[in-house]
Amino acid sequence: MAKQLTVHNATINTAAVEVKTLSISGKQVTLAVFRQLRDEQLIADDGTVNGQPWGFVNYHPDKCDGARAHKHYVWQRGDELLRSRVYDVPDFDPQADWRRLPIDFRPDEADRFLDGLVREWINGAVEEAPLTREKYHSRHIGERSLGHMFGFRVMAFASDAAVEAADKKLQADQQRAGLAEKLRKASEPLGRFETAESRESELSRQRESAAKADSELAAALANLDAELDAWGMTYDMLKDELTAAAKAESDRRQRHRDARTELNKLPQLFIAV
Known part of the structure; x- marks a missing residue:
């Protein structure tokens, strides 16, 4: 035996x-x-x-x-x-994946940062919209890339509160633009099939739509604020937190590579058949 x-x-x-x-x-x-x-x-x-x-x-x-x-x-x-x-090679390295690309990094810190970025955009501190729209729908897509950090792509998922707030901002922007167009036309001569009463009625409906959209945006933004405030972190703090998490992941990946480098120096041990 x-x-x-x-x-x-x-x-x-x-x-x-x-x-x-x-x-x-x-x-x-x-x-x-x-x-x-x-x-x-x-x-x-x-x-x-x-x-x-x-x-x-x-x-x-x-x-x-x-x-x-x-x-x-x-x-x-x-x-x-x-x-x-x-x-x-580790699972995250390009050779381990058929796409020959480094595996994405998807930390919770990225999700929190994206929510903070959405709030910054709604408040006018960021010009470019953080979330894109679905092709055939009105709702925003919650997933997006935050770019490459330390040699790998960082992916983030916006919370439902952030997606809802982004949707409400776009709807409010559209209603405000519609109201601005109605106000511009109000100074022009009446059209052939238009009366002063019909014009005023349309303007009144547009004002109501814009006010409703603004109210819904305020409510959605309040929900997002409550989520972010619960973390007790400013936008800059969220950015620093994400950078630190990405750096830690970069260090972790390097430790995996270094460990394999050291293992490759070890001898082959022969056993009997």
């Missing part, structure tokens, strides 16, 4: 030609023994290493030959010996 492989009875022996073998109690480890090692994540999500790696084995115990390029490492955590599949 195959012995259990542990950090206490496992050793690495180097032959004269620098071939390193993984042994247990002086005997070379077999595939059956290697498969008994629990498969646990060697590189943590934050890019740090969960233990001490020993080397890799050129063997795929889980029939994973068709998977993305990877190696199976033997590593130590305390008194326990484990194995781990490590992909040659």
Whole structure:
């Protein structure tokens, strides 16, 4: 019966030609023994290493030959010996994705910043509309790119309150523009089929529509203000928060790359068939 492989009875022996073998109690480890090692994540999500790696084995115990390029490492955590599949490139790097583009970064900080940006636009502090309109509908699209930061694209999702406020702003702008046009025409001579009463009636209806749109915008903006005020952060603070989150993600991704660079320096450990 195959012995259990542990950090206490496992050793690495180097032959004269620098071939390193993984042994247990002086005997070379077999595939059956290697498969008994629990498969646990060697590189943590934050890019740090969960233990001490020993080397890799050129063997795929889980029939994973068709998977993305990877190696199976033997590593130590305390008194326990484990194995781990490590992909040659992290999931977020271009080579890991069929589009050959870095995977987008979608943090909560980006969502909060986008809501703050919508409020800045409604209040006139930002000229360009943060949200775009759906092609065949009147509602705004809540998702948008905030551009590239530290080599990857940052995506954000506006809250329902922000989308609603943006919609109400556009409706209010349209009603104000309609009212301005009606006021301009009020100074012109009456048309052939127009009377002073009909003109005044149309102007009155437009004033009511504009006032209603302004009231709805004020209510929507109040809801957005309440959401943003609950965070207790100014627009500049939201911007700084997003920048810090993107920088932290950039550092995390670099740790993943650095960890793989160090793992690639480790030797192959030969085991018996």
